[in-house]
Amino acid sequence: MPVMMEKEKELSQQESLQLIATMIAKAKDDYQDTGVSALFWGVIITFCSVVTFFNYYWGWRGLDYIWFLCIIAVIPQILISRRERKNKKYRGYHDDMVGGVWISYAIAVFMLSYITNVYRIEQANSLYLVLYGIPTFATGYGKRYPPMIIGAIACWVFAILSLYTPYPYFILYNGAGAVLAWFIPGLLLRNSYLKAKKQYV
Amino acid sequence: MFKDLNPILHSQLRLAVVSILISVREAEFTYLREKTNATAGNLSVQINKLKEAGYIDVAKQFKDNYPQTICKITPLGIEAFEEYVKDLQSYLDIKK
Numbered sequence: 603m604p605v606m607m608e609k610e611k612e613l614s615q616q617e618s619l620q621l622i623a624t625m626i627a628k629a630k631d632d633y634q635d636t637g638v639s640a641l642f643w644g645v646i647i648t649f650c651s652v653v654t655f656f657n658y659y660w661g662w663r664g665l666d667y668i669w670f671l672c673i674i675a676v677i678p679q680i681l682i683s684r685r686e687r688k689n690k691k692y693r694g695y696h697d698d699m700v701g702g703v704w705i706s707y708a709i710a711v712f713m714l715s716y717i718t719n720v721y722r723i724e725q726a727n728s729l730y731l732v733l734y735g736i737p738t739f740a741t742g743y744g745k746r747y748p749p750m751i752i753g754a755i756a757c758w759v760f761a762i763l764s765l766y767t768p769y770p771y772f773i774l775y776n777g778a779g780a781v782l783a784w785f786i787p788g789l790l791l792r793n794s795y796l797k798a799k800k801q802y803v
Numbered sequence: 804m805f806k807d808l809n810p811i812l813h814s815q816l817r818l819a820v821v822s823i824l825i826s827v828r829e830a831e832f833t834y835l836r837e838k839t840n841a842t843a844g845n846l847s848v849q850i851n852k853l854k855e856a857g858y859i860d861v862a863k864q865f866k867d868n869y870p871q872t873i874c875k876i877t878p879l880g881i882e883a884f885e886e887y888v889k890d891l892q893s894y895l896d897i898k899k
Binding site: 616618619625628632664691692 | 808
C-alpha cells in the first residue's frame with residue numbers, strides 16, 4: 603500500500619490488514635539499534651586486549667595503563683547515547699530496561715576493576731569475560747537477536763578457557779570475546795539499521 | 804455473521820497511527836507524520852479523534868525549547884485495536 607494519506611478512502615478488510623502490517627514493519631525497522639555503541643566498545647576492548655598482549659613482549663611501561671582508555675571512552679559513549687536519544691522520535695518498550703542493564707554492567711565492571719586492584723587478583727580475566735556475557739546475553743535474549751546471544755555464550759566459554767590458559771595468551775580471549783559479543787553484532791546491527799533507513803527515506 | 808468494524812479505527816490514517824503506536828511505547832507527532840506522510844493538519848485532526856475516543860494519550864511538552872507532542876496508546880486503545888484485528892480476521896476467514 604502506498605504511503606500515505608491525505609484523502610481518506612474506504613478501506614477494504616484486506617487493505618486494512620496490509621496497512622497494519624506495513625506500519626508495524628516500519629516501526630519495527632526504526633526500532634533497530636544503530637550499532638554504534640556495540641561497534642565502539644568492540645573496537646576499544648579488542649584494541650586494549652591486543653595491546654596488552656603485545657606489551658608482554660614490548661615491555662613499555664606506559665602501555666600498562668592502556669585499560670584506562672575504557673574510562674576515557676565513557677565520555678564519547680555518553681555523547682553517542684545523548685545524540686541517539688535526542689534524534690530518536692519514539693520510545694520502544696524495552697529502551698529503559700536495556701539501558702538499565704548496560705548502566706549496571708558499566709558500574710559492575712568499574713567495581714570489579716577496583717576490587718581486583720585492591721586485592722591484587724592476578725587472574726581476573728575470567729571474571730571480566732563472565733561479566734561481558736551478562737548484558738550481552740540479556741540484550742540479545744530480550745531483543746531476540748542471535749548474534750549477541752552467541753557472542754555472550756562465547757564470552758562464557760572463553761571465561762572457562764581463560765582459567766587454563768597461561769599469561770599473556772588468556773588476554774586474547776578478552777579481545778575475542780569483545781569481537782564476538784560486540785564488534786560483529788555491532789557491524790550487523792549497523793548494516794541492517796542503514797539498510798532500513800535507506801528503505802524508508 | 805461478522806461484526807461491524809470499529810469506525811474509529813476503520814480509517815486509513817487513524818489505523819496507521821494506531822498501528823505505529825501499538826509497536827512503540829510512545830512517539831512524537833513528527834515521527835507519526837514522517838511514517839504516515841500525512842499533513843500536519845490532517846494528522847492533528849485524526850489524532851484528536853483518537854484522543855476523544857480514549858484510544859491514545861497526547862502530552863505536550865518542551866524539548867530543547869521546542870514544543871513537542873507525544874502520543875501514546877492507552878489500554879482502551881490496545882483493546883480496541885485487538886478487537887478490530889480479530890474482527891478483520893473473522894471477516895476474512897468467512898470470505899475464504
